[in-house]
Amino acid sequence: MTKPEIAIMIEGQMGLNWPRWKRIVRAVEDLGFVGLYRSDHFVNPDPPDQDSLELWMSLAWLADHTERIAFGPLVTPVSFRHPAMTARMASAVDDLSGGRLTLGVGAGWQEREHHNYSYDLLKGSGERFDRFEEALHVLTRLLRSGEPVTFEGEYYRFYDAVLLPRPARPGGPPILIGGNGPERTLPMVARFADEWNAVFVTAPRFAELNALLDDLLRAEERPPDSVRRSLMTGLVFGRTDGDLRQKLSDAGAVRDDLTGRGMVVGTPSEVVDQVERLGEAGVQRVMLQWLALDDLDGLEAFAHAVL
Numbered sequence: 001m002t003k004p005e006i007a008i009m010i011e012g013q014m015g016l017n018w019p020r021w022k023r024i025v026r027a028v029e030d031l032g033f034v035g036l037y038r039s040d041h042f043v044n045p046d047p048p049d050q051d052s053l054e055l056w057m058s059l060a061w062l063a064d065h066t067e068r069i070a071f072g073p074l075v076t077p078v079s080f081r082h083p084a085m086t087a088r089m090a091s092a093v094d095d096l097s098g099g100r101l102t103l104g105v106g107a108g109w110q111e112r113e114h115h116n117y118s119y120d121l122l123k124g125s126g127e128r129f130d131r132f133e134e135a136l137h138v139l140t141r142l143l144r145s146g147e148p149v150t151f152e153g154e155y156y157r158f159y160d161a162v163l164l165p166r167p168a169r170p171g172g173p174p175i176l177i178g179g180n181g182p183e184r185t186l187p188m189v190a191r192f193a194d195e196w197n198a199v200f201v202t203a204p205r206f207a208e209l210n211a212l213l214d215d216l217l218r219a220e221e222r223p224p225d226s227v228r229r230s231l232m233t234g235l236v237f238g239r240t241d242g243d244l245r246q247k248l249s250d251a252g253a254v255r256d257d258l259t260g261r262g263m264v265v266g267t268p269s270e271v272v273d274q275v276e277r278l279g280e281a282g283v284q285r286v287m288l289q290w291l292a293l294d295d296l297d298g299l300e301a302f303a304h305a306v307l
Helices: 017-030 055-065 082-099 111-116 125-144 185-192 203-219 241-250 255-260 269-279 296-306
Strands: 005-010 035-038 072-073 103-106 149-152 157-160 177-178 194-199 228-233 235-237 265-267 285-289
Touching: 017 035, 017 055, 017 265, 017 296, 035 055, 035 235, 035 285, 055 072, 055 082, 072 103, 082 125, 103 125, 111 157, 125 149, 125 157, 149 265, 157 235, 177 185, 185 203, 194 203, 203 228, 203 269, 228 241, 228 269, 235 241, 255 265, 265 269, 269 296
Parallel strands: 005 035, 005 285, 035 072, 103 177, 177 194, 194 228, 228 285, 235 265
Antiparallel strands: 149 157
């Protein structure tokens, strides 16, 4: 198993604004990371609120100001935007980038932002996943086929809907579904997705879910290698043992607790070892959270140490 590709993921609701975004995008492009991904939230789950740059505007800027890196939302909730608009924006941004967008989509989960901005989250996870599944039906049909889409569901109704201009990339941008749920999430990955993105799981647990996804794909008569396998998880990186101890102390965190949640924690050689173990479990790309949006010196040190 080859070493996974390393990408950076940032939490857009934790102070992201235009100056920070432009600096981070340029750094990730120049330092050699394979990609840059970001969350799509209006606010934090709990106050205080911070800057939260709008997702699709930021991705359009990235698409037009980079040449190499992959990018996309992890993930954009269907509860925020109608799937017709998501399909139109994703197709346009992918074309603008020359085919580098991965369209990560999800059901939505954060109650506070939906309440604050009058978006309907629905009552429970069952209803949210039902709506999400309907959205996937129409998203995939709009992006992957030029045929008019007619669909009558409980949440969405389409009548001879078309997506024009057609995506320059055949089939449009690949669709990513994130999550670890074996009952609803993984079956939807097997049915609709081009990429599965696990979230905060250890290498052994990833291997278990990965094997389950293989079985689900075969049941859908899809080859297992038709779906890319990736992981988004947290990172605590120290340039030295002392630096790492200080960061853990500042966060009031215990290393074993973090690694038990699937986070990557360590000095350069330790991070490389952990990433390689993820590759052995089947991870092809790992998106590591970089929460210190202004610490570009640290990001550069991380790149030089582990890429």
